[in-house]
Amino acid sequence: MSGKNAYDILQERGFIEQITDEEPIKDLLGNKSITCYIGFDPTASSLHIGSLVPIMSLVHMQRCGHQPLALVGGGTALIGDPSGKTEMRRILTREEIDINAEAIKNQLSRYLNFGEGKAILLNNADWLANLNYIEFLRDIGRCFSVNRMLAAESYRMRMEKGLSFIEFNYMLLQSYDFYYLSKNYNCVLEMGGNDQWGNIVAGIDLTRRLEEKKVYGMTFPLLATSQGHKMGKTEKGTVWLDADLTTPYEYFQYWINTEDADVKRFLALFTLLPMEEINETARLLDAELNMAKAVLAFEATKITHGQEAAVSAWAAAVSNFGLKPVSPSLFPSSVIPRTVAAVDMSAIPTVEKIREEFVSGFPAFELFHAVDLCATRSEARRLIQQGGAYVNDRQVKTFDENIGSGDIIDNEIHLRKGKKQHILIKVSQ
């Protein structure tokens, strides 16, 4: 282990937004091995990029010898956290949540080593689902002042729009989690996005009251791009961590399209490269920054999808965009390939088709739709009309241009939407 402790690392990499007690936390992270927890909501079957900051913070914790405790909120998801939301969200069924919780468990294992006490994975449904209402009110509820709760930012925001009682209880349950984990797993630090500040502080208070035990909290900045766009999660194009939902190539492309102003910050947050190397990005000018973006994309893809997937995504980008190899003097710790190896299109999403289907061929717009490059035929038609559709790098001129056997090259047809979205059709007999 290097001279830097977990606190220093999180601090210099930009993970820390707020902490409850600076000195004690520094001391804790520097001189002891502690258990720290973060909750993950199983509201979808996969986590997305928005959860990456918390995940990476746990990765750093583990690397520094602390014990991360990942808590899947199977119980709290039944309630729904109002924090940071302007409206109540759909309440999922128990079954949906269980399925999601399981998937998220698996996903987290890709980042953290859950072996032999190195990290813990729990589901709060295990203790929340069986709580007795009256008992809970008497033991836990009495510790909460409604007046204080209403002052919390997360609730205040909702006072105009309305807040249902079920959501109002969320804070109590999350607080109970912290208390429970502190008591049973000796967890002393809860971390989370900055919107969790109120919930975290409430948990600390509760633990102090019930256990007379001092525990701590830390929050991460809520990431938006420099342009103010939400990270990863847009209604349509969420960037998932699951390779089946967002291919490694798409994932790589997401990162390489990072805005200039975000490159350095993202390298610090989403890769494990040493800060000394990351700081070098400041010296890169204009187009040179693309090398830093390539490293960011490569390293981020490697962490989520593995080395092999990262290399093929990189190779595909090289072949499709003429991405320049990264000079060996930059980011020496990165294992990104430094030379253009054999061109490899394998990372581009592919679709299988049978040769027979191409005998009569498809109108171009049909094909773009069939292959999911366009959500509807109308969209495909517009795309072609606007000159954004390419077959084997040849622009499609009319929407119903026939794409048939003649377009098959080496059993493949390469379709492209705009500059960045590719699909390879593999034609079999």
Add this chain to the structure above:
RNA sequence: GGAGGGGUUCCCGAGUGGUCAAAGGGAGCAGACUGUAAAUCUGCCGGCGAAGCCUACGGAGGUUCAAGUCCUCCCCCCUCCA
């Protein structure tokens, strides 16, 4: 329980009988310019093989040649009062 105000296309938000697939903004997509960035400019932005048709304005009915717009009932949300 009473009174009032609302539910519009991915989001915000106009629209009070035809000219409404529905203003405007945001997001998104494509094009130009570039560095696969940003900014800017342009086009697109419910679906369907053109015209045209179909589906849409919380839900169900009704009035009308014609309804997002009027009427009835219902559901949901908000505010004030109790």
